[in-house]
Amino acid sequence: MAVKERIRVGGRSARIQSAVHEAVKRLGAVTDREQLTVPQIAAEAGVTPSTIYRRWGDLGSLLADVAVARLRPIAEPEDTGATASDLRAFIEQFMEEMSSPVGRALIRDVFSAPGETYPVQCAGFTPEHLTTIASRAIARGETPFDIDEVLDHVVAPIIYHILYGDREPTLDYCHALLDRLQSLPATAVRSAPSDPAVARRAAKKPAERASVRAPRVAPPKRGAGRKSTGSKSPGRR
Amino acid sequence: MAVKERIRVGGRSARIQSAVHEAVKRLGAVTDREQLTVPQIAAEAGVTPSTIYRRWGDLGSLLADVAVARLRPIAEPEDTGATASDLRAFIEQFMEEMSSPVGRALIRDVFSAPGETYPVQCAGFTPEHLTTIASRAIARGETPFDIDEVLDHVVAPIIYHILYGDREPTLDYCHALLDRLQSLPATAVRSAPSDPAVARRAAKKPAERASVRAPRVAPPKRGAGRKSTGSKSPGRR
Numbered sequence: 001m002a003v004k005e006r007i008r009v010g011g012r013s014a015r016i017q018s019a020v021h022e023a024v025k026r027l028g029a030v031t032d033r034e035q036l037t038v039p040q041i042a043a044e045a046g047v048t049p050s051t052i053y054r055r056w057g058d059l060g061s062l063l064a065d066v067a068v069a070r071l072r073p074i075a076e077p078e079d080t081g082a083t084a085s086d087l088r089a090f091i092e093q094f095m096e097e098m099s100s101p102v103g104r105a106l107i108r109d110v111f112s113a114p115g116e117t118y119p120v121q122c123a124g125f126t127p128e129h130l131t132t133i134a135s136r137a138i139a140r141g142e143t144p145f146d147i148d149e150v151l152d153h154v155v156a157p158i159i160y161h162i163l164y165g166d167r168e169p170t171l172d173y174c175h176a177l178l179d180r181l182q183s184l185p186a187t188a189v190r191s192a193p194s195d196p197a198v199a200r201r202a203a204k205k206p207a208e209r210a211s212v213r214a215p216r217v218a219p220p221k222r223g224a225g226r227k228s229t230g231s232k233s234p235g236r237r
Numbered sequence: 238m239a240v241k242e243r244i245r246v247g248g249r250s251a252r253i254q255s256a257v258h259e260a261v262k263r264l265g266a267v268t269d270r271e272q273l274t275v276p277q278i279a280a281e282a283g284v285t286p287s288t289i290y291r292r293w294g295d296l297g298s299l300l301a302d303v304a305v306a307r308l309r310p311i312a313e314p315e316d317t318g319a320t321a322s323d324l325r326a327f328i329e330q331f332m333e334e335m336s337s338p339v340g341r342a343l344i345r346d347v348f349s350a351p352g353e354t355y356p357v358q359c360a361g362f363t364p365e366h367l368t369t370i371a372s373r374a375i376a377r378g379e380t381p382f383d384i385d386e387v388l389d390h391v392v393a394p395i396i397y398h399i400l401y402g403d404r405e406p407t408l409d410y411c412h413a414l415l416d417r418l419q420s421l422p423a424t425a426v427r428s429a430p431s432d433p434a435v436a437r438r439a440a441k442k443p444a445e446r447a448s449v450r451a452p453r454v455a456p457p458k459r460g461a462g463r464k465s466t467g468s469k470s471p472g473r474r
Contacts (some may be wrong), residue, residue, distance in 0.1 A: 034295060049335075152414070
């Protein structure tokens with residue numbers, strides 16, 4: 001009986017979450033985000049406002065929860081057959097999604113909520129994709145790359161400029177960031193260890209992450225004198 | 238008479254802004270940020286709520302406006318006598334301020350407001366400091382550095398990890414990011430041009446920015462075999 005009760009509650013809880021998330025998405029498509037209210041969302045979802053307050057605390061946290069759900073990866077990164085082009089394709093798509101009006105709104109929702117719950121949930125999404133790409137590199141016998149290097153020196157600058165709105169990230173810019181990784185001498189990879197006190201790295205098992213300290217993101221020998229600017233996806237055929 | 242009127246209005250406008258900003262700071266020191274309301278701030282500042290709504294639009298924008306004012310540089314970066322140590326001191330202070338609880342709250346307020354007004358205002362602050370440090374380098378006859386390189390590969394990763402809460406930025410981490418800049422070959426500096434369509438780079442004249450494409454942030458010859466990890470502030474005496 002207790003078990004049955006719990007199952008019933010779980011099912012109801014999931015249905016409420018789904019109904020409220022859907023209501024936010026439907027209303028968000030037709031209403032300015034600043035005009036959204038909890039009573040309006042509750043009415044659209046067919047629940048009481050107190051249900052929303054009890055579960056999410058406030059509107060900002062609800063919007064952040066919806067944003068995390070929408071940012072959560074639903075597909076593996078494209079397998080293009082080579083590490084360089086896998087990474088390039090992933091970064092291009094990442095930049096285009098995040099810098100789109102929808103992407104910008106989702107990022108803003110994630111960072112607007114109180115606390116660090118929602119940003120930390122999102123923090124694992126990009127390393128998850130990069131881990132997949134690095135695992136493929138290993139499986140193919142290619143030199144893998146340092147996931148933290150890509151995160152710090154390709155992903156972070158893109159997110160920085162999207163957030164601050166001071167520079168429009170372009171494909172050329174993404175390619176230049178990737179090319180720049182390659183140009184580092186092998187000994188120059190970051191040598192500072194991750195802070196062991198930080199257990200906040202979310203939703204991700206450390207063992208899953210490729211820790212090989214190789215800075216190259218592409219087979220370096222193809223096409224002598226290649227230049228980044230304007231050369232679109234040189235890793236692709 | 239019209240002029241007199243305008244001066245009087247301007248003075249009153251400035252006084253209101255100051256009173257409301259001070260009210261937010263006083264209340265923010267004793268009240269949880271989520272509990273702040275416009276009527277409460279208005280009462281504390283001695284203005285009507287409609288004055289606040291008329292001027293700032295909503296609470297989020299008011300909080301962002303206060304955050305920008307508090308993030309605005311009030312002093313030049315420390316002059317330590319050499320570019321490497323100037324940069325190091327600036328980055329250390331930047332990281333410590335931004336990753337502090339107050340810094341994190343200010344960043345969150347800036348990004349929570351609707352639109353890009355407030356992030357764009359902040360976007361100029363760090364390049365402004367870096368420009369000062371680069372100008373000093375030139376005045377001293379030292380090799381200047383590429384401001385965009387420092388922004389993308391030192392500042393951006395620090396802000397990224399603060400925002401996502403996935404890694405605590407440490408002094409060692411900051412030093413490693415700075416050391417990494419030095420290790421780039423001179424030809425590897427970003428070659429993608431800034432998007433000319435982006436006129437949004439805020440509050441900053443392009444001519445003021447050092448555009449020399451030198452990736453070095455420190456005199457490279459001091460101390461053979463230097464390693465980043467654990468070597469605290471090698472640029473300092």
